[in-house]
Amino acid sequence: MKKILTTLLFSFITFLGFSQAAEVEMADTMRANGKIYVVVGIILIVLIGFILYLFALDRKISRLEKLVKK
Amino acid sequence: MKNLYKYISVALLVYIHLGGLLLEAPRLNILNETVRALYFHVPMWFGMVLLYSISVYYAIKFLRNPLSDFDLKSVEYANVGTAFGILGILTGMLWANYTWGSPWHGDPKQNGAAIALLVYLAYFVLRGSVDNEEQKARLSAVYNIFAFAAMIPLIFIIPRLTDSMHPGNGGNPGFNAYDLDSRMRLIFYPAVIAWFLIGVWIVSLRVRYRLLQNQLSEN
Incomplete structure (x- = not known):
């Protein structure tokens, strides 16, 4: 039982790690500092x-x- | 009101530019932020196909009833449609350069679109090479039907039969399956309507200009 629980726990942690790595890069900085509005304005x-x-x-x-x- | 469609197209254009740049878009690998190009690249092609459809409609009308007005409208719709197509190919090349690796990839849809544009360019060559107005109108109306019949398989059928990197073609369900989600549809469909209406507006200006030209040359 304990083995299964640790397996589940570890696979859950790796799954979390993968989903973090799979985060797709977007122009988030540009949105965060508001420079995107300059582009939109132009x-x-x-x-x-x-x-x-x-x-x-x-x-x-x-x-x-x-x-x-x- | 006759000018209502112009105001609608302007309002939609402002909306799609604001929304297309600022609203949430799906996060996809490789495409990343360029997924927003869909809002501006694809409506060019939709606009082109719609304008060419109206052009072939007037070509058939002309063959049934040879009035010079029908010929004039047929030509101008084809004219603006071609301008949309050229913008479509240029935007596509820029987009392909950053997502597929090179501006010209030999993608079946890309090649097909280029051939379709060449077929329509030959339409204008044909018009330019006939002096007799009546003959020019009749010949080009017949050719217009041929060009339209060639464009549809080149853009819509052949790329689906083979492997195309364009989403929704070949073995690539792309935008249809999950990418073109409801958030993107909210911008994409208004964009198609907006650009199509702008195209119709430019056609109407060109037709009115040509009618004025004809009236002045008659006097």
């Missing part, structure tokens, strides 16, 4: 800039359409 600026450009283009074509109709 991407959003580019995105919104391009969308505003698209809206401006849309308006320009609409204006031209009105002009041609006249």
